[in-house]
Each structure stands twice: as C-alpha cells, then as structure tokens.
Amino acid sequence: MRYVLELVIYPGFIFATAVGLLTSWFERKVSALVQWRKGPPVLQPLYDLVKLAGKETLVSERANSAGFLLAPFLGFAGAIVASLILWNANLGRSFLGDSIVLLYLLVLPALAVILGGLASGNPIAILGATRELKLVLAYEVPLVLAVIVAILKADSLLLHRLGNTITIGSLSGVLAFFVALLAVQVKLGFAPFDIAEAETELIAGPYIEYSGPPLAVFKLTHAMLLFILPLFLVTLFLGGIDFRGLGWLWGILKYLGVVLAIVLIKNTNPRLRIDQAIRFFWRYGLGLALLALVLAIIGDQVGLRWL
Amino acid sequence: MASAGSKTRTSPWQAWGISRSPWVYHLATGTCNNCDIELLDCLTPRYDLERFGIKLVGSPRHADVLMVTGMMNRKCLPRFIAVCRQVPKPYIIVALGACGANKGIFHDSYNTVGPVERVVREIMKEDTIVVNVPGCPPKPEAIILGVVKGLKLLQERRR
Amino acid sequence: MPSKIPIGPYHPLQEEPEHFILTIEGEQVVDVDVSIGYNHRGIEKLAESKTYDQVPFLVERICGICSMSHPLAFSLAVENCAGIEVPPRANYIRTILDEIRRLHSHLLWAGLAGHFLGYNTVWMWAWKYREPLLELSELLTGNRNHYGMIKVGGVRRDIPPEHYPLIRKALDELKPKLEMLYGAVLDDPVLRARLEGVGHLSREDAIRYGVLGPTARASGVDIDIRRDYPYGASDKVEWRVITSERGDLLARVEVRLLECFESIKLIEGCLEQMEPGPISADVPRKIPPGEGIGQVEAPRGECFHYVVANGTDKPERLKIRAPTYMNLPSFRATCLGETLSDVAIILAGIDPCYCCTERLVRIKDGRGERRLSFEDLLKLSWEKTARLRKEAKDGCVE
Numbered sequence: 001m002r003y004v005l006e007l008v009i010y011p012g013f014i015f016a017t018a019v020g021l022l023t024s025w026f027e028r029k030v031s032a033l034v035q036w037r038k039g040p041p042v043l044q045p046l047y048d049l050v051k052l053a054g055k056e057t058l059v060s061e062r063a064n065s066a067g068f069l070l071a072p073f074l075g076f077a078g079a080i081v082a083s084l085i086l087w088n089a090n091l092g093r094s095f096l097g098d099s100i101v102l103l104y105l106l107v108l109p110a111l112a113v114i115l116g117g118l119a120s121g122n123p124i125a126i127l128g129a130t131r132e133l134k135l136v137l138a139y140e141v142p143l144v145l146a147v148i149v150a151i152l153k154a155d156s157l158l159l160h161r162l163g164n165t166i167t168i169g170s171l172s173g174v175l176a177f178f179v180a181l182l183a184v185q186v187k188l189g190f191a192p193f194d195i196a197e198a199e200t201e202l203i204a205g206p207y208i209e210y211s212g213p214p215l216a217v218f219k220l221t222h223a224m225l226l227f228i229l230p231l232f233l234v235t236l237f238l239g240g241i242d243f244r245g246l247g248w249l250w251g252i253l254k255y256l257g258v259v260l261a262i263v264l265i266k267n268t269n270p271r272l273r274i275d276q277a278i279r280f281f282w283r284y285g286l287g288l289a290l291l292a293l294v295l296a297i298i299g300d301q302v303g304l305r306w307l
Numbered sequence: 308m309a310s311a312g313s314k315t316r317t318s319p320w321q322a323w324g325i326s327r328s329p330w331v332y333h334l335a336t337g338t339c340n341n342c343d344i345e346l347l348d349c350l351t352p353r354y355d356l357e358r359f360g361i362k363l364v365g366s367p368r369h370a371d372v373l374m375v376t377g378m379m380n381r382k383c384l385p386r387f388i389a390v391c392r393q394v395p396k397p398y399i400i401v402a403l404g405a406c407g408a409n410k411g412i413f414h415d416s417y418n419t420v421g422p423v424e425r426v427v428r429e430i431m432k433e434d435t436i437v438v439n440v441p442g443c444p445p446k447p448e449a450i451i452l453g454v455v456k457g458l459k460l461l462q463e464r465r466r
Numbered sequence: 467m468p469s470k471i472p473i474g475p476y477h478p479l480q481e482e483p484e485h486f487i488l489t490i491e492g493e494q495v496v497d498v499d500v501s502i503g504y505n506h507r508g509i510e511k512l513a514e515s516k517t518y519d520q521v522p523f524l525v526e527r528i529c530g531i532c533s534m535s536h537p538l539a540f541s542l543a544v545e546n547c548a549g550i551e552v553p554p555r556a557n558y559i560r561t562i563l564d565e566i567r568r569l570h571s572h573l574l575w576a577g578l579a580g581h582f583l584g585y586n587t588v589w590m591w592a593w594k595y596r597e598p599l600l601e602l603s604e605l606l607t608g609n610r611n612h613y614g615m616i617k618v619g620g621v622r623r624d625i626p627p628e629h630y631p632l633i634r635k636a637l638d639e640l641k642p643k644l645e646m647l648y649g650a651v652l653d654d655p656v657l658r659a660r661l662e663g664v665g666h667l668s669r670e671d672a673i674r675y676g677v678l679g680p681t682a683r684a685s686g687v688d689i690d691i692r693r694d695y696p697y698g699a700s701d702k703v704e705w706r707v708i709t710s711e712r713g714d715l716l717a718r719v720e721v722r723l724l725e726c727f728e729s730i731k732l733i734e735g736c737l738e739q740m741e742p743g744p745i746s747a748d749v750p751r752k753i754p755p756g757e758g759i760g761q762v763e764a765p766r767g768e769c770f771h772y773v774v775a776n777g778t779d780k781p782e783r784l785k786i787r788a789p790t791y792m793n794l795p796s797f798r799a800t801c802l803g804e805t806l807s808d809v810a811i812i813l814a815g816i817d818p819c820y821c822c823t824e825r826l827v828r829i830k831d832g833r834g835e836r837r838l839s840f841e842d843l844l845k846l847s848w849e850k851t852a853r854l855r856k857e858a859k860d861g862c863v864e
Contacts, residue, residue, distance in 0.1 A: 037351075040359075041360070050327070051325055054318070055397075056395035127806070199584070200581060201807055208365075212395050215369065269585065270580070270654075276660075341527075341611045344481065344611070347593075377505075412523065412524055413507050413512065415515065418508045
C-alpha cells in the first residue's frame with residue numbers, strides 16, 4: 001500500500017505533475033518576459049490539460065492504433081518512475097545502481113515519442129520521429145560520459161551519495177555539467193534543439209496526429225520531464241536538495257536556477273539543423289565530456305579535487 | 308448530419324476547458340494576407356493573447372478554434388472541409404475579416420463559393436458555431452472579442 | 467528511397483495557403499514542385515467591372531503587406547495612360563506612405579524569418595518595434611493596414627503639418643531599435659550558422675531567373691525601381707540602393723534591414739522638402755482609349771501594372787505582375803540539394819507573397835471537361851491571329 005501511495009501521490013504522479021506544471025508555467029512566463037510579453041496565468045498548463053482531456057480522440061486511418069494510443073503511456077510511466085527514484089534519492093532513500101536505472105528511464109519518453117510518431121503513419125510524423133532518433137543517438141553518449149564524471153567525483157553509484165557531492169566544484173564537473181545541460185535541453189525538446197517538433201518545418205513533428213487525451217498525456221509527460229531533468233542536474237552536479245533546516249529553500253533556488261538557464265538558452269537561440277546538432281554533440285559535446293572524464297580520472301588518481 | 312448534431316452537445320467542463328485554453332489553427336482561404344497578419348499580431352507583445360491561454364498551433368488535430376480568413380476560394384473549399392473534419396470536437400470557427408463574413412470586396416468574383424458561415428451550414432451541413440468578425444482587416448481587439456464571443460456561445464450551448 | 471513531404475496548403479510556415487511538394491531523400495531535398503491557386507480571387511477580372519475610382523481599393527486588397535504598392539502602381543498606370551500630372555505634394559505623400567509600408571514589411575519579414583528559424587524572441591521583438599509604425603499609419607490614414615489613400619491623380623488625404631513631428635519622433639525612436647536588431651542578427655553565431663551560405667543564389671542565376679527586389683539586390687544585381695524609374699518623390703531625396711554580393715540568406719536579411727535605414731532617410735527627406743499645395747489633380751471620369759504602365763518598387767521587388775483604357779469609366783483590361791511571380795521560380799536554383807530544415811527558411815527567404823502572385827486560372831474548354839495546356843492555348847492564339855488577319859485583309863479588300 002505504501003508503494004502505491006508513493007507511486008500515485010507523493011512523490012509519484014500527483015506531486016511530480018503538480019511541480020512539473022508549475023515549472024511549465026515558469027518556463028512560459030519567463031519566455032514571455034524575455035519576449036516583452038505578459039505571459040499566461042499560473043494555472044494555464046493545467047487548463048491546457050483539462051481542455052485536451054475533454055476533446056475527441058482521433059486516430060488516423062493509416063495509423064497503427066494500438067501503438068499510436070499506447071506510446072504516450074510508455075513515456076508517462078517512465079517519467080513517473082524516474083521522478084519517484086529521483087525524489088526518494090534526495091530524501092535519502094537510494095538503492096545500488098539507481099543512477100543507471102534513472103538513465104534508462106529517462107530514455108523512455110524519447111522512445112515513446114519515436115514510437116508514437118512512427119505508429120501514426122503520417123510522413124511528417126515519421127520524419128519527426130527519425131529526427132528524434134538521431135538526436136537520441138547524438139546526445140546519449142555525451143550525457144552518459146557526463147554522468148560518469150559525477151559518479152567518479154562522488155565515488156558511488158548511489159544517487160543519494162551523488163546528491164551529496166557538489167560535482168560542479170571542480171573543473172571537470174563544470175565541463176560535465178555544461179554537456180549535461182545541453183543534453184537536457186534536447187531531451188526537453190527546446191530550442192536550439194527543438195528539431196524533432198520544429199513547428200515551422202514539421203508542424204508538430206511526431207505529435208502531429210495526436211489529439212485529445214493522448215496529446216494530454218504527452219504534454220503531461222513533458223511537464224514532468226520539466227521537473228525531473230532539472231532536478232536530475234541538481235542532484236548529480238549541484239549537490240542535490242538538502243531537507244535539513246532551510247536547505248530545501250537553497251535546493252529550490254538551485255532548481256529554479258537550472259530551469260532559468262534552460263529557458264534562457266531556449267529563448268536566445270534559433271533552431272539548429274539536424275546535421276549541425278549531431279555534429280555539435282559528436283564533436284564538441286563528446287569532446288568536452290571526454291576531456292571532463294580524463295580530468296576527473298587524473299584528479300582522482302593524483303588527488304587534486306579541483307580537477 | 309445526425310452524428311455531428313449529437314456531438315455538438317458540449318458538457319460544461321469541456322466548454323470551460325476550451326474557454327480557458329483555446330488553441331487556434333489558422334486557415335487562409337483566398338485572402339489578402341492582412342487578417343492573417345493581424346492574427347499573428349495578436350500574439351505579439353502589444354496584445355499578447357497568451358495571457359488568455361490562446362496559442363497558435365500548427366496541426367488541426369490540436370485546434371479548438373479555427374480562424375478562417377478569406378473569401379473561400381474554389382480550390383480551398385475541399386481543403387477547408389477536410390481540415391474541419393480533422394479537428395477534434397468540440398470546436399468553434401471564427402471567420403475573420405469582411406471576406407470571411409460576407410465575401411467583402413470579392414463579392415462578385417467568379418472564384419468564390421461564399422462566406423464561411425454559408426459553407427459550414429449549407430455545404431458541410433454542420434451546426435458548428437461560426438463567429439463573424441467584420442473589418443478590413445479587423446483590429447486585434449476585434450479579433451479577441453470575436454473569440455471571446457464564440458467561446459461564450461459554446462458555453463451557453465451546453466445542455 | 468525518396469519520399470514526398472508536403473509543405474502546405476496549410477502549414478505554419480506560411481500565413482497563406484500554398485502547396486509545395488518536396489521530394490526528399492533522408493533530409494535532403496531533391497525536387498521541389500509548387501501548386502498554386504489557393505489564393506486566386508479573380509482580381510483582374512473584377513477590376514474590369516469597377517470604375518477607376520474603385521479599382522485602387524480593389525487592387526489594394528491584392529496583398530495586405532504591400533497594400534501601398536498595388537494601388538500606387540495602378541494609379542501610375544492610369545496616369546501614364548491619360549497623361550495626368552500629379553501635384554508635387556501628392557508625390558511626397560505617396561513616397562512617405564510607401565516607405566512606411568516598406569519599413570513595416572521588412573520588419574514583419576525579419577520577425578517571421580526569426581519565427582521560421584524557431585527563434586521566437588526575434589519575432590516578438592521585431593513585431594514590437596513594428597507596432598508604432600502601424601500606429602503611425604493609423605494616425606495618418608485611419609487604418610492600420612489597408613490605407614485607401616491612393617487615388618488616380620493624387621492622394622485622398624493630406625498629411626497636416628502638425629503630424630510631421632509625430633512621424634519624425636516615431637522614426638527617431640525606431641532607429642536605435644533597428645540598429646540593435648541589425649547587430650543582434652548579424653552577431654549571433656548560431657543565427658549565422660543557420661543563414662550563412664544557405665540558399666545561395668549567384669548573380670548569374672539571379673539574372674537568369676529575373677528575380678527582383680531585395681532578393682536580386684542581395685545577389686549583387688543593382689536594380690531598384692525607385693532609382694531606375696522614379697515615381698513619387700524618390701528622385702528628389704538623397705538615398706542609396708543597398709546591394710550585397712554574397713547572395714545567401716544572411717545577405718538577404720542584411721539588405722532588408724539596411725534598406726530600413728534608407729527608407730527612414732527617404733521619409734525624413736520628404737518631410738523636409740514638402741511644401742503646401744494641392745494633393746490631387748483633376749481626373750476625368752472617363753479615361754481616353756490607350757494603354758499605360760505603372761511600376762513601383764514594392765517591398766519585395768518591382769510591382770508592375772498594365773492598364774488598357776477604352777474610353778469608358780472602367781478599364782478594359784488590367785494586368786498585374788507582382789514581384790513574387792518572378793522570385794518564386796528561383797527556388798529551383800536555391801532549394802535543390804539543401805536539407806529540409808534549410809528549405810523551410812529558403813522558401814521564406816525571398817519574402818514570398820502568394821496572394822500577390824496568384825493571377826492564374828486553370829483554363830478548361832467550353833464544356834469544362836478538358837484542361838487546356840500551353841500548346842492548346844498557343845494553337846488557339848494562332849487560330850485567332852490568323853482569323854483576325856484574314857478579317858483585316860478582307861476588310862482591306864472591301
């Protein structure tokens with residue numbers, strides 16, 4: 001029973017959704033302020049979800065309806081479990097290798113988008129799905145390398161221990177954080193890496209055929225990712241959220257700072273081309289991550305903490 | 308169409324949801340481009356429709372409000388009908404500009420099949436809500452008012 | 467395996483319906499086909515049923531963005547046909563409004579180009595700066611977009627002297643913002659990566675395809691109707707034509723943004739030189755038989771109107787050629803071999819205005835069954851010429 005409660009209410013579905021929707025509003029509000037606008041009300045993301053839940057679900061004739069309708073829930077499930085593991089780790093409950101499990105879980109939303117896009121039978125959605133696939137191939141390796149740097153610094157696979165180490169306090173940590181931040185930017189589908197959705201090229205990419213509740217699930221997953229991924233960065237690189245005393249306030253500030261960085265990157269960059277994005281990750285992303293890894297290993301061997 | 312008639316019975320929470328976050332899909336059917344620009348203008352800092360949750364979407368599948376501009380050209384007619392069929396119900400149609408409302412200056416053109424409302428009622432035989440926003444082009448304030456009125460109608464129509 | 471991706475008829479890339487069929491291999495575009503007609507409104511035919519006083523309103527509604535150029539070109543054509551001399555003050559007012567329109571159009575395009583690149587901040591900022599211009603238009607003409615200011619022989623409304631400082635103030639406020647935008651666009655490394663060297667149109671290709679306006683000037687073709695065939699007051703004020711040799715998208719952005727400064731110069735010069743006087747010439751209700759042409763440098767290039775008058779108060783024939791009609795085919799030179807992402811911005815790069823372009827109609831034979839091809843039309847034309855010749859010959863014999 002405790003597990004069910006944990007999964008559904010706190011820190012699972014309801015909690016992650018609430019924080020995710022708030023973050024989603026924060027993202028839209030900051031974007032609006034950067035663009036000299038006033039921006040939406042606080043509950044706007046929730047209104048969107050309610051609205052979508054009340055709309056008709058249309059399935060195109062060419063679509064594989066089972067795959068089409070199940071795909072959103074795959075990503076959704078991944079996001080819920082990921083948020084559970086991550087929040088529990090910050091609370092001090094961790095199990096061996098949960099950082100690795102988390103990495104796998106975080107690929108699920110991207111996989112869901114790819115599956116949904118391919119199942120919808122629309123040429124544009126398929127093109128969007130292949131772009132998403134290429135992006136996954138591009139950013140996963142640098143991201144994993146960046147995580148390995150954090151693991152080396154904390155000297156543990158436990159997310160809890162990772163959360164207690166301020167990885168960014170070292171040179172390699174800064175480099176790894178930068179790479180991971182960009183990878184998170186892709187995972188969230190924000191400019192300059194919103195190549196898969198690319199509104200003005202592919203209309204909505206893999207989401208083009210979705211309507212009503214399945215689209216709402218995708219939006220929800222995205223909102224939850226907006227909660228999970230910055231928290232993931234905070235936990236891995238910025239020392240996590242400490243719940244003793246006023247530590248949680250500092251933790252929230254760290255979290256908001258990461259979200260702010262993501263939103264500002266989103267709003268000050270045009271969309272890259274897919275080949276440019278892949279080249280960027282394989283050349284600079286991988287290079288930086290490898291450099292960080294080498295520095296971290298050297299620092300570990302020599303005993304220089306700042307490397 | 309019987310099925311369309313039964314579908315338009317909108318439950319209160321559906322209408323409430325749509326009135327809180329109307330996503331707009333823009334459809335030009337033989338225009339001079341001006342209503343279209345004024346519509347985009349509504350999203351920019353001076354008017355900022357995102358305050359009310361209004362967002363421009365690229366796929367008709369995501370739309371709640373169809374903004375139709377132009378005098379409904381013969382070549383656009385089948386496309387317009389196809390797009391209307393792709394929009395998940397419930398939704399409303401807003402016919403922008405003098406052309407959308409009553410063909411405007413192109414009233415005598417050989418290439419028009421009439422204002423949007425006539426097309427929806429007589430050719431598609433549906434009772435979707437159609438709001439006409441006259442003006443050449445309508446000012447952004449008028450466009451906002453049109454959307455608001457359409458959403459009000461949608462809420463009143465619930466049974 | 468090549469697959470076909472449609473852009474349009476309804477696509478967020480364009481405000482107007484237009485259908486491009488891109489054949490792609492992976493991400494690379496190997497063929498572009500275009501299907502038009504979604505915006506055809508039969509304006510040329512409609513114009514034949516309207517009087518010379520009404521047609522400017524009609525041709526104004528060809529396009530909402532260059533809604534100054536079309537009525538101006540039409541009026542120039544009629545004035546050319548009937549030999550009407552436009553009073554100088556009307557000419558100055560025409561140029562002022564034309565340049566305000568150009569400023570608005572270029573800013574609009576800059577914003578939309580940002581939007582097409584997924585850079586919504588540029589979109590919002592450019593359109594924020596454009597808003598005072600629309601307000602200025604509303605002050606001067608009474609409407610934000612369709613002005614209804616141009617009539618054959620002059621303009622409909624005067625600009626009172628107390629509005630001069632307001633115009634100057636709006637332009638002075640615009641200048642630093644334009645400079646900021648220019649700097650922001652040209653200095654952004656990611657933007658440069660997306661624009662530099664993309665959609666390259668060489669000078670030879672530009673001449674071969676006959677592209678016009680900023681698209682041609684960005685490829686190093688030094689043409690501008692305002693200088694080459696002056697209209698309004700464009701020959702009385704100091705300004706220069708902006709060209710660039712590079713021919714890529716960045717050059718097109720650069721040319722358009724720099725042209726904004728020249729437009730400001732033109733307006734300021736006009737305001738300085740303008741003297742009180744009549745704003746409209748006397749125009750006869752019935753235009754004597756003849757033909758006339760009018761050329762205007764619209765924001766997108768040369769806008770050309772040809773009018774045949776037959777002695778009544780309505781034109782016998784009006785032929786319109788908008789700049790996009792010439793710019794559109796250059797896609798074949800710029801798009802092929804590029805990736806899909808780039809094609810989206812290249813298509814937008816010429817600032818296409820499809821509603822200007824759509825002057826075509828599919829011609830069917832009498833029963834409406836068969837579409838007439840180019841050869842059919844050619845044959846019909848030959849037959850008619852032969853018949854007319856024969857009639858003329860017969861007439862001579864008698």
